[in-house]
Amino acid sequence: MAADGVLLEAVRQGDNTAFEELFTRYYPRVYGVLLRVVRTPEDAEEIAHDVFMRLYERPLDYVTDGALAGWLYRTALNAGFNALRSRKRRSGWLRKAAMFQRAEPAFDTGPAAVVERNEEIERVRQALTQIPEKQRNALVLRSHGLQYNEIAAALDISSSSIGTTLARGERALRRQLENEVHFS
Amino acid sequence: MKLGRWFNRNCLSDGELRSLIDNGVNGPPGFDLHLRSCSQCRERMEYVAGNQEFVASRLELLASDDHRPVDLSRAQYRIRSRIGQSVPMSSSIQGESFVSTMWKFRAARGAVAMLALLLLTTAFVATPMRSLADDLFNRFRIEKFEAITVNMEQFTEFGLGIALQAMTADQERLMTAFDGLAEFETTFDKEDPHSNATELGSPGDAQAVFGDFRAPDSLPAGFSETPRILVTEAGSATLTVDTAAANTIINELGLPIYSLPEASEAPEMVFEIDVSQALIMHYEAGSDGHIAVVQMESPTLTTPDSLDMNALREDILMLPGLPTDLVAQLRSIENWESTLVIPVPEGAVTSDVSIDGEPGLLLEAGEFDGSDWGIEFELEGDASVVMWHDDGNLYIVAGSVSGSDILDVANSLN
Structure with missing residues (x-):
């Protein structure tokens, strides 16, 4: 299997086959992480494709082991959270509407439970957008099962700092979720 | 914690404690013993572990309920089409419509508006119409029509690239710029377009109001030979673009468009289209058969002096991600100074035809599904339209008949 750096050099020379090999290697991982950030598989797919197009148009100059995966994760997460932030402004009234819906008597607990769960998911996603970028990305990548060295590559920090970043991120996210003013 | 470590070098930091939770080991030598004796470390460990459990339970909610495996072949197919490799494009891709996909993001609404503007501009710019006799290089007239086929799948990819940008x-900056981008004014009644038309009682009345006009000598079987005749008023439409807002949008979206003037040089760019009176003859066959014959002087488009339309055309044709076959079609247009480009969906039949010796464009749409274009419109059965230019006038004949029938009507005009 060719190294990422070799394939990237080929991409710079116009080799689309090399690009496709990189795409095949990393697309499922990037798509999987994005599924945690954005609301639908369609959104995750679109953003993942755009991330790879950015790589295609401007291949990284030099990569060490894990650096490309790190760049892809970082770029994808930032694009995904940017999409979330922009959607938050738009969907304020929708969230309020959901609140009214929840306040009505629930004769059928099934749909109400779904609404409540979706609302909680939305709260978590929006809370993530409120904490520092590195902490947020570390939490998502860790919950997706990445090891410390992989997270370090994505955040461009040392592996020994990951514990601290996670601890701070968890503290910040918990505060955000416990202290936030609902639907303000 | 730092204070604790200062007092006892065996204490671990929150970060180190957090790593111990994930790595499931006992920590550095002697730490187990230290933990039993150090209440500070025990408290910190419980605090860090409590946060970890709380957050893990919340982030677990984000794991998608959609457990379908990644459709890698579909993803590869799409990425190949985006990087311009030749792949067989087929309708098997289950994509959403361009508009519905773009509408998912608030900011993308702006991008759609920009894209629509770009498309219109492309039509204008790829329509570098011949300058008039008065040598005003910023005044153009339509003298010819040409169809370009737009592959919506590829065009969607282009649009999404802009949406990602x-x-x-900067969302607020972008949306503010879109809000102040342009003002549209027209002498026509936008609410009720029909109010611009006056029905006339006879061909004599039409000649008195409109002047000389052409009428068909023959119609397909079943059509009444006496048409309804309407004359629309002349009018104009003006689009005033705020140059600063346009430049802001271009910069925010990272579009390589350099041909717009600076706002200090030209605060506004005014595009004006002047439309003359038009005569419409409407023939019917029962309740479902329609043929309309429209004739008018060729509309005039005036573009701002401050804008180099040739340079803008080049900028647009060079936009990264614009489908290569679309660019090729636009570049292949001869006499672009006098050609109005008409985008048509894949599947529509277009033909270059000759009407009384003048080149024309025939469009035939046996069936049309507007959902591919993000619009709710479906067409079943025959429908065709032919358009051409002759001696300063535009002629359009359209109806619910076949292409050959519509050509017969067009060729019988005198």
Whole structure:
């Protein structure tokens, strides 16, 4: 299997086959992480494709082991959270509407439970957008099962700092979720 | 914690404690013993572990309920089409419509508006119409029609590229710029377009109001030979573009368009289209058969002096991600100074035809599904339209008949 750096050099020379090999290697991982950030598989797919197009148009100059995966994760997460932030402004009234819906008597607990769960998911996603970028990305990548060295590559920090970043991120996210003013 | 470590070098930091939780080991030598004796470390460990459990339970909610495996072959197919490799495009891709996909993001609404503007501009710019006799190089007239086929799948990819740029742009700045981008004014009644038309009682009345006109000598079987005749008023429409807002949008979206003037040089760019009176003859066959014959002087488009339309055309044709076959079609247009480009969906039949010796364009749409274009419109059965230019006038004949029938009507005009 060719190294990422070799394939990237080929991409710079116009080799689309090399690009496709990189795409095949990393697309499922990037798509999987994005599924945690954005609301639908369609959104995750679109953003993942755009991330790879950015790589295609401007291949990284030099990569060490894990650096490309790190760049892809970082770029994808930032694009995904940017999409979330922009959607938050738009969907304020929708969230309020959901609140009214929840306040009505629930004769059928099934749909109400779904609404409540979706609302909680939305709260978590929006809370993530409120904490520092590195902490947020570390939490998502860790919950997706990445090891410390992989997270370090994505955040461009040392592996020994990951514990601290996670601890701070968890503290910040918990505060955000416990202290936030609902639907303000 | 730092204070604790200062007092006892065996204490671990929150970060180190957090790593111990994930790595499931006992920590550095002697730490177990230290933990039993150090209440500070025990408290910190419980605090860090409590946060970890709380957050893990919340982030677990984000794991998608959609457990379908990644459709890698579909993803590869799409990425190949985006990087311009030749792949067989087929309708098997289950994509959403361009508009509905773009509408998912607030900022993308702006991008759609920009894209629509770009498309219109492309039509204008790829329509570098011949300058009039008065040598005003910023006044153009339509003298010819040409169809370009737009592959919506590829065009969607182009649009999403801009949408992604829009998502990473400064949202408030971008939306403010869109809000102040342009003002549209027209002498026509936008609410009720029909109010611009006056029905006339006879061909004599039409000649008195409109002047000389052409009428068909023959119609397909079943059509009444006496048409309804309407004359629309002349009018104009003006689009005033705020140059600063346009430049802001271009910068925020990272579009390589350099041909717009600076706002200090030209605060506004005014585009004006002047439309003359038009005569419409409407023939019917029962309740479902329609043929309309429209004739008018060729409309005039005036573009701002401050804008180099040739340079803008080049900028647009060079936009990264614009489908290569679309660019090729636009570049292949001869006499672009006098050609109005008409985008048509894949599947529509277009033909270059000759009407009384003048080149024309025939469009035939046996069936049309507007959902591919993000619009709710479906067409079943025959429908065709032919358009051409002759001696300063535009002629359009359209109806619910076949292409050959519509050509017969067009060729019988005198």
